[in-house]
Amino acid sequence: MQLRKHTRRDFLRLTGLSAAGVIVAACAPGTDVVPAAETLVPEAETLVATMVPEAEATAAPTAEAEATAEPEGEATAEPEAEPEMPSKYSESPMLAERVAAGELPPVEERLPEEPLVIEPYESIGTYGGTLSYGGPATTLYAYEGNHVMGWVNWLRISKDTGKGNPNIIKSYEISDDLTEITCYMRKGMKWSDGTPLTSEDVRFWYEDHLQNEEITPVAPKNFRPGGELMKMEFIDDYTVKFKFAQPHPAFVLVNLAHRDGFGDNATFVPSHYVKQFHIKYNEKANDLAKAAGFDFWYQLYGRENARNQSIDRPRLDSFMPVRDTPQMGFLERNPYFWAVDTEGNQLPYIDKMTSDKPADIAIMDAKVVGGTYDFSAHQMNIMNYATYAEAAATSNAHILLWQSGKGSEVVYNVNSNWPDEEWRTVFADDRFRQALSLGINRADINNVIYFGNASETQMTVIPVSRHYKPEYAEAYAAHDVDKANALLDEMGLEWNAAKTHRTWPQSKKDIIIPWDLVETETPKGPITELVTEYWKEIGIEIQWKSITRTLLTQKMGANEEPMSTWHGDETADTLFLRRPKYFAPGNGDENCWGTLWGLWYATGGEQGEEPPQMIKDLYNWLDEYNLTDALEPAAKVLESQAEHVWTIGAIGNAPHPLWIRNTLKNVSETGGFWTWDSLWSYTEFPEQWYLEQ
Structure with a gap:
């Protein structure tokens, strides 16, 4: 059987929907889905010209260009210098009143002695206005709000994702042996209620949060390199030192620049507020918890320390929630925000935000194209580009395309720890994964889904990474059905009598693999529809359905998924190889490659299943890389991925659409990377966005 090349129109007919039809149907009454007229969805060739001006194409660099590019600096590279400190400060009229x-005290008293200085992208902004955005949420504000207010961390990831620049701290020092990191906080910096941020907030976190087993049953691995919990020294009110038993350079990018600011990785908390909920500081903390509907004090503590759940919790973000309803969250500027522009205007420029909470992504998309929001990005889908662009033209808006920053928009893993021995043996065979990879028609996916603007790549690091090599991206990435079939023949996976399926080697049953996926961030469903067709050509059938992430987490934890898909993030230097995931098996819910091996690694061999030596090698190289930040162990891991195809990539380095109202200014046209690795918009300083009045 020979598959013909798909066009975008073919694919829309295949799925029975058009991009516009999906969105329109979301707001329509009843259950019937009526596709919109086909004329709303131009052919791919037209969209390429519309999406990407010739001079600004978002396609990844050619292999030749990538091969000659200079490697990026290490994670411990010198941070970029801040602009010059202004001599005077100004504030929003809202705060001046x-x-x-x-x-409120004067702006000079609300700012730290040395505020962070942010240079506006295009121009000094004007104060005022209310920014609208939205997304499915059960918390105080939609996830999209994080992209506007930023992700407050000790450091801020650089645009190239290779460095940590000043943010909450004005500077840091790393000892020559890479075992100590000294951080210098901004003197006079304050929480949103005006209480000073000091080393006491870090001490409380270290002693009473991280080391309290009811709050933190197991300390995150980044805080205990080599198995020994880091120590901390509190030198004065504004100086703290992290001390590790062995070199730990990864801490700079992974914790100080990235995972800090939320969850158990937040190395600072508003201690003056949360102490009232902690049993050590309030013997009646359990009474407070029961009055609030909880059984134990640490449950209420957890809620009140969560910045997207507690409206009363002081925060360091540029905005703070002031009112909440099931349908809408309301936020206002933080009067004590600690950054200014180059002329001394306290940021942010925008005064207020509204966070709409639609029931699902389809309704959110309908509101986007209906012109409801000033900004939207997180769950926008490139397949709906034509509809977005048409709607933007009549809504005083425009669509930006940022690089996704993902090694692969969709990745596939087979479960080498699957309970059935016959399946496990097949999944563990390199030839099976190599054949699946060769069976994917990446050029077809690129044309149908991404209009030719993505890279037809294997799963690997992104091209700007200092670890990137073209041969990693090219490994088993060419569409070669004959070679794929030859590999499966070598394995003894014979065709059935009807030549419709290959069969399992012992049972001789047709190979049909049922599994589940969560459709979020990237077009996983549409791409997997195509992959389903490709793999039928080599005799492998997959039967998949969409489920919620909550259910997927449960099933992955119980080792009930023989196959999995997610998007290939953690491929920029910020997060590459900082934890087991796609390049060494982990035990999370984003892939099922070897969850029992991942559990073995995470628990130091106390739980899970001991892996074979080649998997132990991956863990050893991962550990070595996190200790040294050296190129060699990273190269060994990437070479192993290229050889064994542990994780199958489908397409990478694609454009991601952002909806921007024309009155929203200072938004980078080309952006950084729209990915978890860069914390989405945070490298682009959303604090300096403003609404033209």
């Missing part, structure tokens, strides 16, 4: 009324 409160100062005049005696409700």
Whole structure:
């Protein structure tokens, strides 16, 4: 059987929907889905010209260009210098009124002695306005809000994702042996309620949060390199030192620049607020918890320390929630925000935000094209580009395309720890994964889904990474059905009598693999529809359905998924190889490659299943890389991925659409990377966005 090349129109007919039809149907009453007229979805060739101006194409660099590019600096590279400190400060009229009324101290007293200085992208902004955005949420604000207010961390990831630049701290020092990191906080910096941020907030976190087993049953691995919990020294009110038993350079990018600021990785908390909920500081903390509907004090503590759940929790973000309803969250500027522009204007420029909470992504998309929001990005889908662009033209908006920053938009893993021995043996055979990879028609996916603007790549690091090599991206990435079939023949996976399926080697049953996926961030469903067709040509059938992430997490934890898919993030230097995931098996919910091996690694061999030596090698190289930040162990891991195809990539380095109202200014046209690795918009300083009045 020979598959013909798909066009975008073919694919829309295949799925029975058009991009516009999906969105329109989301707001329509009843259950019937009526596709929109086909004329709303131009052919791919037209969209390429519309999406990407010739001079600004978002396609990845050619292999030749990538091969000659200079490697990026190490994670411990010198941070970029801040702009010059302004000589005077200004503030929003909204806050000036409160100062005049005696409700707030002057702006000079609200800012730290040395605020962070942010250079506007295009121009000094104007104060005021209310920014609207939305997304499915059960918390105080939609996830999209994080992309506007930023992700507050000790450091801020650089645009190239290779460095940590000043943010909450004004500077840091790393000892020559890479075992100590000294951080210098901004003197006079304050929480949103005006209470000073000091080393006491870090001490409380270290002693009473991280080391309290009811709050933190197991300390995150980044805090215990080599198995020994880091030590901390609190030198003065504004100087803290992290001390490790062995070199730990990864801490700079992974914790200080990235995972800090939320969850158990937040190495600072508003201690003056959360102490009232902690049993060590309030013997009646359990009574408070029961009055709030909880059984134990640490449950209430957890809620009140979560910045997207507690409206009263002081915060360091540029905005703070002030009111919440099931349908809408309301946020206002943080009067004590600790950054200014180059002329001394306290940021952010925008005064207020509204966070709409639609029931699902389809309704959110309908509101986007209906012109409801000033900004949207996180769950926008490139397949709907034509509809977005058409709607933007009539809604005083435009669509930006940022690089996704993902090694692969969709990745596939087979479960080498699957309970059935016959399946496990097949999944563990390199030839099976290599054949699946060769069976994918990446050029077809690129044309049908991404209009030719993505890279037809294997799963690997992104091209700007200092670890990137073209041969990693090219490994088993060419569409070669004959070679794929030859590999499966070598394995003894014979065809059935009807020549419709290959069969399992012992049972001789047709190979049909049922599994589940979560459709989020990237077009996993549409791409997997195509992959389903490709793999039928080599005799492998997959039967998949979409489920919620909550259910997927449960099933992955119980080792009930023989196959999995996610998007290939953690491929920029920020997060590459900082934890087991796609290049060494982990035990999370984003892939099922070897969850029992991942559990063995995470628990130091106390749980899970001991892996074979080649998997232990991956863990050893991962550990070595995190200790040294050296190129050699990273190269060994990437060479292993290229050879064994542990994780199958489908397409990478694609454009991601952002909806921007034309009145929203200072948004980078080309952006950084729209990915978890860069914390999405945080490298682009959303604090300096403003609404043209």
